[in-house]
Amino acid sequence: MQFTYSLLLPDRKEFLEDIKMINNISAKLLEAKNEPLWYFNKNSLIIIGVVVLGLLLFPFTSPSKFAIHLMMMIFMHAVMAQSWNVLAGFSGQISLGHAIFFGIGAYASAYFYVKFQITPWIGILIGIGISGLIAMLIGIPILRLKGHYFAIATLLIGISFQVVFQRWPEVGSSSGLWIPINRESPWSSMQFHKSKVAYYYISLIFFIASFFLVWLLNRSKLGYRLRAIRDQSDAASSLGIHVSKYKIIAFIISAMIMAPMGSIYAQYVLIVDPNNAFNVDISILVLLISVMGGVGNIWGPIIGSAILIPISEFSRIYFGGTGHSIDLIVYGVLIIIICIFRPAGIVSLIPRSFREREKAK
Amino acid sequence: MSILLKVENLSRSFGGIHANSDISFDVKEGEILGVIGPNGAGKSTLFDLITGFTKSDRGQVILRDKNITNIRPDLICRMGVGRTFQKLKPFADQTLLENVIVGALVKEKNLKVARDKALEIIDFVDLIEKRHHYAKELSTGQRKRLELARALATDPKLLLMDEVTGGVDQRTIPGLVELVLKLKKNGITVVTIEHNMKIIMDISDRILALNQGKRIAFDIPKNISQNSQVIDAYLGKVDAA
Numbered sequence: 230m231q232f233t234y235s236l237l238l239p240d241r242k243e244f245l246e247d248i249k250m251i252n253n254i255s256a257k258l259l260e261a262k263n264e265p266l267w268y269f270n271k272n273s274l275i276i277i278g279v280v281v282l283g284l285l286l287f288p289f290t291s292p293s294k295f296a297i298h299l300m301m302m303i304f305m306h307a308v309m310a311q312s313w314n315v316l317a318g319f320s321g322q323i324s325l326g327h328a329i330f331f332g333i334g335a336y337a338s339a340y341f342y343v344k345f346q347i348t349p350w351i352g353i354l355i356g357i358g359i360s361g362l363i364a365m366l367i368g369i370p371i372l373r374l375k376g377h378y379f380a381i382a383t384l385l386i387g388i389s390f391q392v393v394f395q396r397w398p399e400v401g402s403s404s405g406l407w408i409p410i411n412r413e414s415p416w417s418s419m420q421f422h423k424s425k426v427a428y429y430y431i432s433l434i435f436f437i438a439s440f441f442l443v444w445l446l447n448r449s450k451l452g453y454r455l456r457a458i459r460d461q462s463d464a465a466s467s468l469g470i471h472v473s474k475y476k477i478i479a480f481i482i483s484a485m486i487m488a489p490m491g492s493i494y495a496q497y498v499l500i501v502d503p504n505n506a507f508n509v510d511i512s513i514l515v516l517l518i519s520v521m522g523g524v525g526n527i528w529g530p531i532i533g534s535a536i537l538i539p540i541s542e543f544s545r546i547y548f549g550g551t552g553h554s555i556d557l558i559v560y561g562v563l564i565i566i567i568c569i570f571r572p573a574g575i576v577s578l579i580p581r582s583f584r585e586r587e588k589a590k
Numbered sequence: 591m592s593i594l595l596k597v598e599n600l601s602r603s604f605g606g607i608h609a610n611s612d613i614s615f616d617v618k619e620g621e622i623l624g625v626i627g628p629n630g631a632g633k634s635t636l637f638d639l640i641t642g643f644t645k646s647d648r649g650q651v652i653l654r655d656k657n658i659t660n661i662r663p664d665l666i667c668r669m670g671v672g673r674t675f676q677k678l679k680p681f682a683d684q685t686l687l688e689n690v691i692v693g694a695l696v697k698e699k700n701l702k703v704a705r706d707k708a709l710e711i712i713d714f715v716d717l718i719e720k721r722h723h724y725a726k727e728l729s730t731g732q733r734k735r736l737e738l739a740r741a742l743a744t745d746p747k748l749l750l751m752d753e754v755t756g757g758v759d760q761r762t763i764p765g766l767v768e769l770v771l772k773l774k775k776n777g778i779t780v781v782t783i784e785h786n787m788k789i790i791m792d793i794s795d796r797i798l799a800l801n802q803g804k805r806i807a808f809d810i811p812k813n814i815s816q817n818s819q820v821i822d823a824y825l826g827k828v829d830a831a
Contacts, residue, residue, distance in 0.1 A: 258713040261721060262706050450695050450704075457692045460681035464737075467641065467675075469667040469696035469744055525683075 267448055284433055288426045295546075297425045301497075303538045304429075304436035305490050309511070310518035310530030311439045312486035317516075318525030319452065320479040321459035322372065323380045325512050326387030329367075330360040330484040332394065332506035334491025339406040339501040342418070349419040349496050356488040364484035368477040375462075384509070391507035405502025408495065419496040428497055435493065439486050443527050446482070455479050459525070517560055521567050523574025532575050537563075591618040594748055594779050595671075600639055600649035608803045609635040612649065615798050615808050617748065622774050623781045624794030624811070628823055631800040633783045634676050637750050641673050642666045653748070668696060672746030674737040676753050676783070680725035686712060686736055687721040693743030708743055715739045715769060731762035738769065742778075749773065751782040755789060767793060787824075791815060799823065 287300065309331065316322050337359055338352025347355075371382040395403045411418035421427040446452045454475050457465035462472050495501045514537075515530075522533025540563075541556040548555050571577050595617040602610045610632045617623050625633050638644035640651050642663040650659040658666055667673075672693075681689050690708035691701075698704035712718050715735040720728060725736060734754060741749055754770060755763045767789055773780055784790040790797065790811070797814040799807040801823040807814055814820055 255713045255718055257718040258709055261709045261713075261718060266702055266705055450701055453688065453692050453695060456684060456688075457681050460683060461679040463643065463663075464675065464679035464681065464740075465692070466643075466663040467667055467673050468693045468740060469664045470692070471662070471664045 281437065288429055294425060295542075297429050299539060299542050301425065301429050301432045302542060303534050304432040305493065306514070306518055306538050307531045307534035308432075308435050308439045309487055309490050309515045310522070310534055311443055311527075312483045312490075313515040314519045314524060314527075314530050315443060315446065315486060316479050316483040317519065318529070319446070319455035319459060320476050321462070322476060322480070323376075323516070324383040324480075324483075325380045325509070325516070326383030326385075326390075327483070327487055327515055328507050328509060328511035329363065329383075329387050329390050330487035331491040331494070331511050332390060332503070333360045333363060333484075334488030335495040335501045335506045336394070336400055336406070336491075337488070338419075338492035339408050339495045340400060343406050343408060348417045349492060350417075353489050353492040356492050357485045360484040360488035361481045364481045365477060368480040372473055372476040372480060384512070387507060387509060387512055391503050391509075394503035394507060401502070403503060405500060405506070408499040408501070410499065420499065428493070432493055435489055440527065440531070442486065447527060451475070451478065456525075517564060519574075521564060521574060523576030526574065526576045528576045528579070529574050536575070591620055593617070594619045594654065595640070595781075596652040597636075597640065598650050598652070600636070600651065601647045602635060602639055602644060603647055610639060610646075611803045613800070613803075613805050614649075615805065617779060617781055618795075619747075619779055620774065620777060621779060621795040622770065622793055623779075624790040624797040625781060625783045625800065626785075626787070626790055626797060626814075626820075627800035627806075630802070631823075632803040633800055634752055635803075636800070637673060637752055637781075637783065640666075641671060641750065667744055667746075670745070670747035671750065672741035672744050672748070673750040674734070674741055674752055674754070676756065678730070678733045678737060680728070680733050680736050682726040683724065685722050685724055686717060686728065686732075686739075689725055689736055690739045690743050693740040696744040708739075711739045711742050714742070714772070716765070729762075731758040731766065734758060734766060735769070742773075746778065748779045748781065751780060753783050753785065755784065755786055763789070 284300075288297065292300075309327070312330070313324060313327050316324050316327075334353070334356035337356030338349040341347040341352045341355055342349050367383075367386055371379060371386070374382055394400055400406060408420075410422070411420050412422055415421050415427070419431075446455075454465065454470050457468065457470060458472050458475055466472050491506060495506075518533035518537050519530050520533070521537060522531065523529030537560060540559050544556040544559065567574060593616045597616070598614050600610055600613045601608070613632070613636060615623075625636065627633050635644060639646050642658070642661050642665070645660050650657055652658070653666075653669055653671065656669065658669060658671075661669075681692065687705070687708055690712055691704050694704035694707045694711070695701075698707055709718070709721065712721050715738055717732060717735050717739065720732060725733065728736060738751070738754075751770070754766050758766065763786070770780060770782065770793055782790070782794075791814075794811050796809065797807070797811055798805065799814060799817070799820045801819070806819040806823060807817045809817065
């Protein structure tokens with residue numbers, strides 16, 4: 230079909246009326262073409278700017294060590310949930326094995342530092358690369374599965390990784406890897422023993438970067454295709470989208486966002502072991518955070534993390550040890566409430582005009 | 591007119607049920623081919639076989655000179671075959687414009703160009719004012735237009751439309767029919783499944799009639815309306831006694 234409307238130049242207004250008459254062009258169409266591709270809500274941009282500025286200045290307000298730790302955990306879990314959200318929210322695949330990529334990230338930076346004294350900064354990049362590769366290798370066979378079959382497959386593969394690392398002497402088997410303490414070169418060894426502020430800024434940078442990356446993804450051609458797959462994979466296929474290929478791409482991106490959090494966490498606690506690095510709790514937690522905040526929405530993981538992580542940390546303080554799993558009970562109750570009253574997550578409480586996809590009316 | 595699509599002995603069984611048995615027909619460039627048949631005749635299965643959503647047991651589908659039998663649906667779309675679905679499949683949580691942009695991205699590399707093309711097609715299907723409405727907010731008739739626009743955005747040479755007027759109110763039907771005729775005017779070859787006999791007889795150049803997975807007639811509308819097998823299939827056999 231030949232459409233000639235696009236040949237018109239929008240600034241040739243003096244001829245517009247004549248041309249409209251000749252070509253019977255809808256005035257509404259011309260108006261629509263002059264709309265920007267994306268709308269930016271000024272209010273939400275101002276809020277984002279103020280929040281980012283506040284987060285950057287936060288360490289200068291002399292916060293307690295716990296406050297810094299809490300903020301770090303919120304950032305890291307928001308990034309991890311954002312990673313999960315790329316797969317589930319954009320391409321509609323529910324993963325129960327995302328801890329795989331957290332573990333790979335943790336082991337990659339720790340292993341190359343312990344064995345070859347390669348700086349963890351490079352280790353982070355290696356972890357990102359290996360995670361992407363593993364995601365591709367796992368994704369090719371299992372992304373043909375749909376719904377709960379995919380979820381079960383990821384759960385079992387996640388457990389398999391834990392078992393393999395528990396029995397792999399090269400990476401310390403069950404004891405894992407102990408990262409030697411280095412007090413002389415904190416930046417190159419990514420170890421900050423005097424203050425947690427450096428960790429705070431590192432996790433904040435990854436938090437902002439992951440948000441920006443997913444924001445870009447949301448607006449890219451890839452984002453359109455992934456959302457189409459999520460909503461109706463058959464229809465997407467009928468529109469020329471190779472569904473399996475794009476699901477694998479989403480899985481790879483998701484894995485690559487997750488991995489650095491494992492690396493940062495390993496450098497933070499200076500020990501990596503299979504029970505913690507590949508813990509299924511991590512996979513469940515990132516799912517809960519996203520569901521609570523809002524799956525498929527860029528704000529969802531941030532909101533979910535800001536609510537659930539403090540609950541987890543405070544229950545750990547007040548009830549001792551791991552919090553006697555009180556946090557899990559609270560999570561459960563909150564998730565039930567959200568699923569009943571706000572299935573689209575807490576983000577759906579925010580007026581649409583403040584959200585990113587506001588359209589011109 | 592040259593042959594755009596040729597279907598030869600296409601067959602598919604589900605268990606013991608022959609959904610399509612040795613279906614053969616051709617579609618000429620620029621024509622509207624109507625596909626009729628009672629429920630369960632195998633019309634939608636035929637579309638699924640042509641577009642690669644269902645694998646055929648035997649037979650072949652030739653698009654121009656290319657054998658597209660059992661090729662992946664996304665590749666078939668890229669070869670110029672668009673389709674709509676009987677059970678509508680809009681991207682419900684996305685706007686009408688976003689739905690159509692997905693189709694436009696098949697040929698357009700630039701998002702802005704794809705957006706402009708999507709807008710032109712949305713205008714073509716008379717929904718320009720609804721462009722920012724979420725698909726789930728649209729009426730059934732509007733969703734039919736959405737699906738049509740989405741398929742048109744892929745620049746199809748051949749468009750398969752599954753029950754264009756099905757499930758919409760009577761006031762909406764003339765507009766949809768007009769749209770199908772507009773497609774033909776724009777040089778698009780259309781194969782349409784339709785239950786409304788008056789419409790299919792009016793708009794089709796030729797009609798393929800199916801019953802119980804078999805081709806019972808393939809002719810111009812006038813002859814189809816007088817075909818005893820078609821009459822039997824729709825009305826049941828009338829006892830001569």
